[in-house]
Amino acid sequence: MPVELNHTIVAAHDQYVSARFLADLLGLQVGPPDGPFTPVVVANGVTLDYYDRALDDSELGPEITPQHYAFQVTDEEFDAILARIRAGNLPYWADPHHRTPGEIRTRGRSRAAYFEDPNGHNMEILTPS
Template sequence: MTVQLNHTIVAAHDKRASARFLADVLGLEVSPPYGPFIPVEVPNGVTLDFMETAGEITPQHYAFLVSEDDFDTIFHRIRAAGLTYWADPFHHHPGEINHNDGGRGAYFDDPNGHRLEILTRPYGSGDDNG
């Protein structure tokens, strides 16, 4: 059996601005609108389809596995944009990154409060130092 995540819908108050935020931070492109969605495709073929909502948004967590070099580039963009970042998903360690499983990771929020994460090693893949 082959199962792959194809897309997920991301609630946003301004779908265009939210898609642009994610694309800019990760160094990706915003795809043309598809129905009510503004998609951002990540290199493994999964799209995050931003959909506008006027209601309250329940924050979700989106984690992106990146190379060490990409981490440096993305983390530079996070700091250059003046975004607050944390070493943990609970926002207990501001201004820090983690070194879980021998890699590096950081959390930051998008304009709608979604918790975004970049990490260089999948959880459970190595030594846990953090």
């Protein structure tokens, strides 16, 4: 069997708000709670399992280390997502370091844009090259 990514856990301050934020922007659904997680499933079957970091009773506490999540989308999906980002007055950038605000990156036929979720995770949408 080939190795495939099945799911990843996404730390959140409020898992429901964070899952809804991503699902709404990407045009996806929030799944029913699965144990302590709130899932968002993408087209290739990978699940982003949102988890309230405050529920973690480890010595690490409620701090969230921002991560990067990239979503490959069609040109039409890119346009629709970017329109929702703009309609929500959300900041976005053409680069992962957020040095080029309000622009998208273009390389050949590929486009990309970066935005932050409510927890500071760096989200990217990109089209195939």
